[in-house]
Amino acid sequence: MKKTTAALGAALLAISAQSAFAQNSVTLYGIVDTSVRYLTNANAHNDSQVQMGVGPITGSRWGLKGSEDLGGGLSTVFRLESGFNLWNGQMAGSQNQLFNRMAYVGLQSNQYGALTFGRQNTPLFDQLGNLYDPLTVGNFDQDGWLPGALGYGLRQNSSVKYDGHFGGLELEGMYSFGGVPGSTGANNMYGFTAAYAYGPASFDVGYQQNSDQYNNKYRVVNVSGVYQIGPVKAMAGWLWGQDNTGIVDLYMASANSPAASFAAPVTKTNRIDNALYAGAVWQITSPLTLTAAYYYDHASNALNADGATLSTGIRYTAVVLAEYALSKRTQIYGTVDYAHGSGAATADFPSRNNQTGVAAGMRHIF
Numbered sequence: 001m002k003k004t005t006a007a008l009g010a011a012l013l014a015i016s017a018q019s020a021f022a023q024n025s026v027t028l029y030g031i032v033d034t035s036v037r038y039l040t041n042a043n044a045h046n047d048s049q050v051q052m053g054v055g056p057i058t059g060s061r062w063g064l065k066g067s068e069d070l071g072g073g074l075s076t077v078f079r080l081e082s083g084f085n086l087w088n089g090q091m092a093g094s095q096n097q098l099f100n101r102m103a104y105v106g107l108q109s110n111q112y113g114a115l116t117f118g119r120q121n122t123p124l125f126d127q128l129g130n131l132y133d134p135l136t137v138g139n140f141d142q143d144g145w146l147p148g149a150l151g152y153g154l155r156q157n158s159s160v161k162y163d164g165h166f167g168g169l170e171l172e173g174m175y176s177f178g179g180v181p182g183s184t185g186a187n188n189m190y191g192f193t194a195a196y197a198y199g200p201a202s203f204d205v206g207y208q209q210n211s212d213q214y215n216n217k218y219r220v221v222n223v224s225g226v227y228q229i230g231p232v233k234a235m236a237g238w239l240w241g242q243d244n245t246g247i248v249d250l251y252m253a254s255a256n257s258p259a260a261s262f263a264a265p266v267t268k269t270n271r272i273d274n275a276l277y278a279g280a281v282w283q284i285t286s287p288l289t290l291t292a293a294y295y296y297d298h299a300s301n302a303l304n305a306d307g308a309t310l311s312t313g314i315r316y317t318a319v320v321l322a323e324y325a326l327s328k329r330t331q332i333y334g335t336v337d338y339a340h341g342s343g344a345a346t347a348d349f350p351s352r353n354n355q356t357g358v359a360a361g362m363r364h365i366f
Contacts, residue, residue, distance in 0.1 A: 024066075024067050024068055024069050024075070025066055025067055026064060026065075026066035027064070027065050027066065028062070028063075028064055028366075029062070029063055029064075029065065029366065030060075030061055030062035030063060030365075030366050031058050031059075031060055031061055031363060031364070031365050031366075032060050032086055032363070032364050032366075033054075033055035033058045033059065033060050033086065033361065033362070033363040033364075034052055034053065034054070034055060034060065034086040034087050034361055034362070035052070035053065035054070035055050035056065035333075035335075035359045035360060035361025035362075036050065036051070036052050036359065036360060036361065037050070037051060037052075037053060037140065037357055037358065037359035038050050038357065038358045038359070039051075039142065039355060039356070039357045040354075040355055040356045040357075041349065041350065041351045041352045041354065041355050041356075042350065042355070043350050043351060044350050044351050045351065046351045046352055052087040053085075053087060053140075054085070054140065054141075055138075055333075055361050055363060056135065056138055056139050056140060056319075056321055056333070056335045056337075056359065056361070057135050057136050057138035057139065057321070058136075058138065058363060059083050059092060060083065060084050060085065060086045060092070061081055061082060061083045061084065061092075061101055062081070062082055062084070063079060063080055063081035063082065063101070063102070064078075064079070064080045064081075065077075065078065065079040065080075065081075066078055067108070070107075073109055073110035073111055074107060074108070074109050074110075075107070075108045075109075076105070076106075076107060076108075077105070077106055077107070077108045077114065077116065078104065078105040078106075079102050079103070079104055080099045080102065080103050081099060081101040081102040081103070082097075082098055082099050082100060082101060083100050083101045099119065101119075101155065102118075102119055102120055102121065102155070103118045103119045104116045104117060104118030104119060104120050104161075105117060105118060106118075106161075112164060113162060113163055113164025113165065113171075114161075114162070114163045114164070115160070115161070115162050116160075116161050116163075117159070117160055117161075118157075118158075118159065119155060119156065119157050119158075119159070120155065120156060120159050120161050120174070121154065121155055122153060122154060122155065122156055122174055122189070122191055122208060123161075123163075123172035123173065123174055123191050123192055123193040123206060123208070124153055124191055124193060124206050124208045124220065124222060125137060125153065125154045125155065126163075126172060126193070127172070127193045127195055127204045127206060127222075127224065128222070128224070128237075131195075131202065131204075131224075131226055131235075132202075132204055132224035132225070132226055132235055132237055133224075133235070133237075133277065133279075133293075134235055134277070134278075134279025134280065134281060134291055134292070134293035135279070135291065135293050135319060135321070137154070139293075139317070139319055139335075139337060140337065140357060140359070142339060142355055142357065145275065145277065145295035145297065145317060146239055146241060146248075146252075146273055146275045146295075146297055153208065153210070153220065156174065156176035156189050157176065158176055158177040158179060159174050159175065159176040159177075159189070160174065160175050160176075161173070161174040162174075168196050168197040168198055169194070169195070169196050170193075170194070170195045170196075170197075171192070171193075171194055172192060172193045172194075172195075173190075173191070173192040174189070174190065174191050174192070175188070175189070175190045176188055176189035176190070178211065180213060183215065185211055185215050186211055186212070186213055186214065186215045187211060187212065187213050188210075188211050189208070189209065189210045189211070190208070190209055191206065191207060191208030191209065191220075192206060192207060192208075193205065193206035193222075194206070200227055200228040200229070201225070201226065201227050201228075202225070202226045202227075203223075203224070203225045203226075204222070204223070204224045204225070204237075205222070205223050205224075206220075206221070206222045207219075207220070207221055207222075208220045208222075210245075212245045212247070214245075216244040216245045216246075217242075217244050217245070218241070218242070218243045218244065218245050218247060218248070219241065219242045219243075220239065220240070220241045221239070221240045221241075222237060222238070222239045222240075223237060223238050224236070224237035224238075225237065231282060231283040231284070232280055232281070232282045232283075233280065233281045233282075234278075234279075234280045235278065235279055235280070235281075236276075236277065236278040236279075237276070237277050237278075238274075238275070238276055238277075239273070239275040239276075239277070240272075240273065240274055240275070241271075241272070241273040241275070242270065242271070242272055242273075243269065243270070243271040243272075243273070244269065244270055244271075245269075246269050246271075246303075248271055248273065248299075249269065249271060249302060249303040249347075252315075252345075252348050253347060253348050257305075257347060257348060257349055257350040269301055269303065269310065270301050271299060271300070271301045271302050271303075271310075272299065272300045272301060273297055273298070273299045274297070274298045274299075275295065275296065275297040275298075276295075276296045276297075277293070277294065277295045277296070278293070278294050279291065279292055279293035279294060280292055286325075287324055287325040287326075288322070288323070288324050288325075289322070289323045289324075289325075290320070290321070290322050290323075291319075291320070291321040291322075291323070292318075292319070292320050292321075293317075293318070293319045293321075294316070294317070294318050294319075295316060295317045295318075296314075296315075296316045297313075297314070297315045297316070297345075298312070298313075298314050299312065299313045299314070299315070299344060299345065300312050302343075302344035302345065302347075303344060303347065304344050304346075304347055305346065305347040310344070311343055311344045312343045312344060313341065313342065313343040313344030313345030313346070313347075313348075314341065314342045314343055314345055315339070315340070315341040315342075315345040315348060316339070316340055317337060317338065317339040317340075318337065318338050319335065319336070319337040319338075320335065320336050320337075321333060321334075321335040322334050322335070329364055329365045329366065330362070330363070330364045330365075331362070331363045332360070332361070332362050332363075333360070333361055333362075333363065334358075334359065334360045334361075335357070335358070335359050335360075335361075336356075336357070336358050337356070337357045338354070338355070338356050338357075339354060339355050339356075340353060340354040341353045341354070
């Protein structure tokens with residue numbers, strides 16, 4: 001019996017050692033970031049507000065990622081990532097998801113790209129967040145421009161995603177299963193992007209379509225470009241959206257505004273958005289970076305504050321962000337932003353049709 005137990009123990013140790021050897025890496029990583037912000041016209045009485053909240057470009061998160069070498073240039077990969085609110089310790093978002101940012105597993109080939117399964121960033125979010133949006137689909141909720149307000153547009157559950165790099169060309173595609181009995185189209189999503197880098201320039205085109213549970217559609221087209229000139233990186237793009245679900249009217253509303261209480265209508269509103277964005281990132285010195293960004297959106301068939309009447313709305317936001325690196329992992333920053341709306345876009349503000357924000361914060365990356 002003792003010999004059998006010893007042999008079993010030795011076998012388990014050998015298997016454990018083999019597993020540890022085969023497992024290339026498991027990494028714990030994260031960002032802790034928060035800011036204190038002064039905001040004008042924060043409620044229906046035009047009062048100002050000072051509060052601690054999210055950072056302008058990076059929400060706090062922690063995660064685990066890893067890979068195992070399977071040989072022949074093929075690896076198993078996984079990632080689990082959870083967002084949280086630093087100022088109160090709660091999980092970010094309202095759905096109480098543990099891994100609310102990402103949770104996926106898949107295979108990655110050095111030659112053919114990666115195929116992954118689970119909850120993932122959409123290709124649209126990858127491209128805007130990684131390169132083409134000056135603020136990486138960030139800034140504060142009150143100034144959130146169209147992609148951040150999509151609701152649908154950032155991450156998808158039950159998705160299959162492909163990401164391949166071929167020289168300067170990157171191709172991404174995703175399909176998300178709707179899971180609605182009797183319908184393959186309801187509640188699903190599909191999208192793709194194609195990005196090409198050549199010298200100091202990079203360009204991207206993409207398309208995404210989401211369906212709600214009633215099979216109403218929300219479609220997005222995006223075209224972007226980036227050009228590096230010495231220490232300055234300039235970017236610009238156009239985003240077009242057609243929404244028959246009502247979700248954009250719901251998500252564009254600022255906190256405490258009348259539009260924030262809208263229920264997403266099931267009738268086709270056919271909201272059309274034409275959005276332009278531009279900006280630049282200037283590495284002034286090794287520790288000091290200055291970012292300027294401008295977002296403009298013209299919406300037709302947008303819901304007014306009464307939640308019923310459709311009309312045209314125009315909204316724009318300008319932001320300046322200064323970041324100073326105390327070390328490779330720690331930065332302090334300050335930001336000033338201004339948002340203005342007219343027509344139907346006044347529903348996006350709780351009182352006057354403009355807001356100004358001034359904030360200072362700190363970020364640590366581990």
